[in-house]
Amino acid sequence: MEICIRKSSPSNFSADLINGNINIDKYAGNLDLNTINGEINISLGDSNMKAETIHGNIYADETIEFSSAKTMIGQNIERNTGSGASHLQLSTINGNMYLKK
Numbered sequence: 001m002e003i004c005i006r007k008s009s010p011s012n013f014s015a016d017l018i019n020g021n022i023n024i025d026k027y028a029g030n031l032d033l034n035t036i037n038g039e040i041n042i043s044l045g046d047s048n049m050k051a052e053t054i055h056g057n058i059y060a061d062e063t064i065e066f067s068s069a070k071t072m073i074g075q076n077i078e079r080n081t082g083s084g085a086s087h088l089q090l091s092t093i094n095g096n097m098y099l100k101k
Contacts, residue, residue, distance in 0.1 A: 021095075027086065034091045041098040047086035049079040051099070056092050060099040 014032035015022055022033050024042040033040055039056075044064060051058055053074040060066065066079040090097060 030087045032089045036093045039095045043100045047088050049088040051090040052076045054093045056096045058097045061101050
């Protein structure tokens with residue numbers, strides 16, 4: 001299964017997948033995205049974000065600023081923008097995340 005969102009509409013959206021990827025090109029509103037065996041690929045807008053992986057990596061464009069917390073397993077990062085029009089909660093267990101501007 002794969003979820004793709006390519007056009008923004010102002011609303012909240014959540015997805016919980018077991019085997020599937022999530023691709024978000026454009027959004028408006030709050031997102032809560034979770035996948036167990038899949039990747040999250042998202043273009044970030046003006047948003048506050050919390051992202052975590054257990055057995056995966058988080059790859060981000062060099063221009064994206066975030067803070068990271070030291071963890072024993074996986075990765076955990078946060079991003080806070082001044083206006084933070086949207087709030088993102090991203091989580092993978094066995095998959096990578098790709099964060100783009």
